[in-house]
Amino acid sequence: MRIVDIRELSVPISRYADPSVPSGGLTTSMVAVITDVARDGKPVVGYGFASIGRFAQGGLIRERFAPRLLAARDIDVMDEAGTNLDPFRAWKVMMTGEKPGGHGERCVAIGALDMALWDAAAKIAHLPLFRLLADRTAGPEVTSPTVSVYAGGGYYYPTDDVALLSDEVRRLSDLGYRRAKIKIGGALLAQDLKRIDAAARLLDGPKHLAVDAIYSYTPASSIEAADALAPLGLWWFEDICDPLDFETLAAVARRYPAPIAAGEALFSTCVYRKFDSA
Amino acid sequence: MRIVDIRELSVPISRYADPSVPSGGLTTSMVAVITDVARDGKPVVGYGFASIGRFAQGGLIRERFAPRLLAARDIDVMDEAGTNLDPFRAWKVMMTGEKPGGHGERCVAIGALDMALWDAAAKIAHLPLFRLLADRTAGPEVTSPTVSVYAGGGYYYPTDDVALLSDEVRRLSDLGYRRAKIKIGGALLAQDLKRIDAAARLLDGPKHLAVDAIYSYTPASSIEAADALAPLGLWWFEDICDPLDFETLAAVARRYPAPIAAGEALFSTCVYRKFDSA
Numbered sequence: 001m002r003i004v005d006i007r008e009l010s011v012p013i014s015r016y017a018d019p020s021v022p023s024g025g026l027t028t029s030m031v032a033v034i035t036d037v038a039r040d041g042k043p044v045v046g047y048g049f050a051s052i053g054r055f056a057q058g059g060l061i062r063e064r065f066a067p068r069l070l071a072a073r074d075i076d077v078m079d080e081a082g083t084n085l086d087p088f089r090a091w092k093v094m095m096t097g098e099k100p101g102g103h104g105e106r107c108v109a110i111g112a113l114d115m116a117l118w119d120a121a122a123k124i125a126h127l128p129l130f131r132l133l134a135d136r137t138a139g140p141e142v143t144s145p146t147v148s149v150y151a152g153g154g155y156y157y158p159t160d161d162v163a164l165l166s167d168e169v170r171r172l173s174d175l176g177y178r179r180a181k182i183k184i185g186g187a188l189l190a191q192d193l194k195r196i197d198a199a200a201r202l203l204d205g206p207k208h209l210a211v212d213a214i215y216s217y218t219p220a221s222s223i224e225a226a227d228a229l230a231p232l233g234l235w236w237f238e239d240i241c242d243p244l245d246f247e248t249l250a251a252v253a254r255r256y257p258a259p260i261a262a263g264e265a266l267f268s269t270c271v272y273r274k275f276d277s278a
Numbered sequence: 279m280r281i282v283d284i285r286e287l288s289v290p291i292s293r294y295a296d297p298s299v300p301s302g303g304l305t306t307s308m309v310a311v312i313t314d315v316a317r318d319g320k321p322v323v324g325y326g327f328a329s330i331g332r333f334a335q336g337g338l339i340r341e342r343f344a345p346r347l348l349a350a351r352d353i354d355v356m357d358e359a360g361t362n363l364d365p366f367r368a369w370k371v372m373m374t375g376e377k378p379g380g381h382g383e384r385c386v387a388i389g390a391l392d393m394a395l396w397d398a399a400a401k402i403a404h405l406p407l408f409r410l411l412a413d414r415t416a417g418p419e420v421t422s423p424t425v426s427v428y429a430g431g432g433y434y435y436p437t438d439d440v441a442l443l444s445d446e447v448r449r450l451s452d453l454g455y456r457r458a459k460i461k462i463g464g465a466l467l468a469q470d471l472k473r474i475d476a477a478a479r480l481l482d483g484p485k486h487l488a489v490d491a492i493y494s495y496t497p498a499s500s501i502e503a504a505d506a507l508a509p510l511g512l513w514w515f516e517d518i519c520d521p522l523d524f525e526t527l528a529a530v531a532r533r534y535p536a537p538i539a540a541g542e543a544l545f546s547t548c549v550y551r552k553f554d555s556a
Binding site: 010025026027053054055056057058059060062063064097098099100101102103104105106107215242243244265266267 | 288303304305331332333334335336337338340341342375376377378379380381382383384385493520521522543544545
């Protein structure tokens with residue numbers, strides 16, 4: 001089997017009033033990895049989608065990562081049996097010649113392609129993606145037939161914010177979601193507490209609700225928000241302040257008892273396998 | 279004054295045998311920022327050049343950063359007097375709408391434009407760039423009329439490596455350079471010690487010579503190299519191992535007495551000013 005073609009498209013993306021990223025001009029990349037494996041007379045195609053918030057990465061995809069995948073020998077992107085893609089090996093092909101460290105934009109570009117490769121591999125394997133991921137990473141001890149999910153959303157609405165947010169969370173609940181994450185930090189704290197209260201009532205209380213401030217708090221307002229949210233016992237409190245302001249994050253962590261989430265904008269914190277030199 | 283046009287070009291770049299980045303296919307970006315300020319009947323143009331080793335960034339420059347500069351109001355990229363570019367304000371324009379953190383590729387793209395903006399600003403100000411930078415950053419206490427420089431180079435030659443390296447360092451010395459930096463880590467340690475010896479003899483000894491391993495050593499060979507280089511008292515030892523392998527860097531720092539250099543591939547280590555929300 002082999003990768004026949006890779007298509008890439010930059011599309012505009014909008015998400016109402018975002019505390020950190022203006023919608024105007026925001027784009028993202030969609031990619032399709034087309035294989036020569038046929039299912040019901042059609043080629044298996046894997047689809048990938050880049051970040052919401054970090055812009056399309058068409059330049060990097062077109063100039064470096066897609067050409068490397070297409071130029072690779074089939075054997076370098078396939079599994080041992082030669083019957084399916086191996087996304088880990090494909091990742092190594094994409095990173096060939098890349099300087100170590102400095103994983104900023106390129107992980108958005110590679111991430112979109114990686115998502116498409118895994119999607120294609122799961123379709124070829126006739127497995128749901130979670131099962132294939134478990135098989136390839138955690139090993140056979142993963143036996144659960146289900147995966148926990150939550151609904152992400154809850155951006156600010158330009159008008160009737162709390163009412164429309166309530167409608168949104170009600171729709172999510174009707175779809176079967178028992179947990180959700182909404183945005184805060186783009187309004188006054190009193191208003192955000194109303195949003196949180198409205199959303200938590202439609203789920204099974206604040207323990208089923210996470211909040212994401214998308215880096216909008218200053219050092220002082222981070223503490224103020226943490227103190228206001230602490231009594232609620234939220235599921236988690238995410239991306240509180242500037243992601244590189246470790247001092248404020250540490251100060252919040254010391255006084256805020258429920259879980260906090262951070263780190264998706266850090267790219268210098270883990271050791272990865274040394275790439276082979278060419 | 280205003281920015282009239284921004285041109286961008288991806289060019290191939292080669293540097294012999296590099297321990298970490300193959301020359302084949304390596305590219306870099308060149309940019310020109312064209313102003314409406316005239317000197318000797320010609321427009322002042324600032325030139326910038328991206329990284330050697332991190333590929334051209336034409337996509338990011340064309341899709342985000344150059345359009346933002348060209349779409350900005352003149353007042354948002356000018357100094358208070360309105361007579362010159364203000365690269366700090368231009369940087370803020372380029373980063374408008376960018377999500378905080380994750381400074382990987384985009385700092386290569388912005389860095390090339392930033393270099394061109396500073397080049398243009400220095401030309402417009404009739405000042406050497408070091409003087410303008412000192413005025414805009416360190417303040418009037420910087421009175422030295424000169425700046426220390428060193429020559430970077432000393433990549434591996436495919437044949438006659440030590441002889442050709444010696445020729446190169448001799449040329450640098452003839453040009454007036456008293457200090458230089460050469461590459462190591464792409465050959466056996468014994469061969470690298472020959473390169474170091476040859477280069478140091480043509481300068482005023484190892485104290486005038488820095489070495490750059492471009493991340494090529496493993497944890498074990500990092501220690502071996504550090505122990506071999508320690509007695510030499512080199513100027514500094516740079517980019518020893520994987521840039522995110524902090525453990526090995528710390529182990530080298532504990533046993534290697536002369537200066538080491540690291541960190542150019544880290545993008546999550548400093549707090550920067552919060553960008554204004556749009």
